[in-house]
Amino acid sequence: MSAPITEPAKVDGAGVPPQRNARKAPPRPGDKQTEGMALNVFSHGFLALWAILIILPLLWLVLSSFKTDAQIGGSALGWPSNWQFDVFSRAWNKGIGDYFANTLIVLVFSVPLTMLLGAMAAYVLARYEFPGNRLVYYFFVGGAMFPVFLALVPLFFMVKRLDMLNTYQGLILVYVAYSLPFTVFFMHAFFRTLPTAVFEAAVLDGASHTRAFFQVMLPMAKPGLLSVGIFNVLGQWNQYILPSVLMQPQNSTDPERYVLTQGLIQLQQQQGYATDLPVLFAGVTIAMIPMLIVYLSFQRQVQAGLTSATLK
Numbered sequence: 001m002s003a004p005i006t007e008p009a010k011v012d013g014a015g016v017p018p019q020r021n022a023r024k025a026p027p028r029p030g031d032k033q034t035e036g037m038a039l040n041v042f043s044h045g046f047l048a049l050w051a052i053l054i055i056l057p058l059l060w061l062v063l064s065s066f067k068t069d070a071q072i073g074g075s076a077l078g079w080p081s082n083w084q085f086d087v088f089s090r091a092w093n094k095g096i097g098d099y100f101a102n103t104l105i106v107l108v109f110s111v112p113l114t115m116l117l118g119a120m121a122a123y124v125l126a127r128y129e130f131p132g133n134r135l136v137y138y139f140f141v142g143g144a145m146f147p148v149f150l151a152l153v154p155l156f157f158m159v160k161r162l163d164m165l166n167t168y169q170g171l172i173l174v175y176v177a178y179s180l181p182f183t184v185f186f187m188h189a190f191f192r193t194l195p196t197a198v199f200e201a202a203v204l205d206g207a208s209h210t211r212a213f214f215q216v217m218l219p220m221a222k223p224g225l226l227s228v229g230i231f232n233v234l235g236q237w238n239q240y241i242l243p244s245v246l247m248q249p250q251n252s253t254d255p256e257r258y259v260l261t262q263g264l265i266q267l268q269q270q271q272g273y274a275t276d277l278p279v280l281f282a283g284v285t286i287a288m289i290p291m292l293i294v295y296l297s298f299q300r301q302v303q304a305g306l307t308s309a310t311l312k
Contacts, residue, residue, distance in 0.1 A: 058288070065282040072277050084278065091267075091282040098256075099263030100286065103237065105168055106259065110175035111232050115225060117176065118183030123213055125184070126191035127199070137188065143181035152245055159246055166247055166254055174242055179232050186231075190224035191217070230298055237291055260287045 064072055065087055066080040125137045155174065156165075164170025194217060202212040218225075240261040247257055258266055264283050 061281055061288070062285055065278055065285050067278060069277050072281075087278045087282045088286065090276075091279045091286060094270075094279060094283075095258075095263055095267060096260075096283045096286055099258050099260045102168075102257050102263075103259040106171050106175065107233065107236055109168075110172045110179075110236055111229065113172070114176045114179045114183055114232055115229055118180050118228070119187050119218060119221065119225065120213070121180070122184045122187035123191050123217060126188045127196075127217075137184075140181045140184040140188075144185055146181075148178065148241060152241070156245055166250055166257055168257065171243060171246055171259075174246060175236050175239070178239075178242065179235065183228050183232065186228045187221065187224055190221055194220050226298060230295065233294060234291055 060077070063080055066083045066085070067078075068082070068084070071078060071081065121140070125133060125140075159165055159170050159174065162170065164173070198216060198220070199212055202216045203209075207216070238261065239259075243259045243262050244265075247259065247262060249256055264280070264287065267283055268280055
């Protein structure tokens with residue numbers, strides 16, 4: 001029996017079947033590839049525009065520190081004709097140094113205390129079940145949504161009764177209370193993603209609950225701690241409403257303990273008619289540079305902490 005006769009495959013002039021020599025058709029307007037390219041172009045364009053909106057004001061602020069009053073008033077976008085580096089020393093000697101030191105004193109104690117108390121409260125609420133657990137958690141969440149403006153008057157009288165107005169310890173306690181709700185809310189979600197088996201293994205090895213928290217669970221939560229710590233540093237460094245209410249001299253013998261945000265406003269008011277705008281711009285630059293260094297140094301840790309809770 002003879003084999004069936006099949007029609008030979010058609011070939012082009014080069015001897016190659018047309019399906020092998022065919023080129024990939026260009027994407028049509030309705031294809032998913034085209035939609036993805038358009039979305040990438042739009043997102044990258046939006047990010048570039050956002051970067052320009054952030055970088056240009058910062059660049060204008062730094063360049064204005066090296067200008068004179070006449071140059072600032074004449075052309076806001078002009079390049080400095082004479083780079084005056086002594087303007088930073090003038091700003092430092094006019095009070096920025098004292099304001100900078102006061103801010104550091106407050107943050108050195110307020111940020112670690114906020115992180116310690118916030119992490120402990122979040123860990124207990126996330127890992128232990130007890131009556132009223134959710135009520136306490138929602139209490140912290142409600143505190144994060146409560147506007148600080150509504151609490152200024154009772155807060156002022158409360159701190160006054162404690163005799164802590166215009167004191168470092170008073171502002172530190174208020175900063176801790178003000179930052180705890182967000183810290184507990186953030187770390188609560190992070191602690192719930194940590195594996196329970198590691199904690200149970202530590203308890204079986206004889207570790208107490210306190211030791212298991214500080215030596216096992218807290219190191220595992222390092223990405224979350226770094227992320228929320230950066231947010232607390234930025235928030236407390238840039239805080240103006242609370243220190244402007246609580247850090248005012250109470251009498252003629254009470255010294256000024258202004259923080260940076262207060263000090264910049266005070267520096268502007270002290271100038272009066274003798275305007276020295278380069279000194280004011282230099283003061284703002286001095287206040288801005290530490291936060292830029294902190295964020296640029298830990299931006300990867302911040303991104304890792306924000307995404308790790310959703311990826312685990």
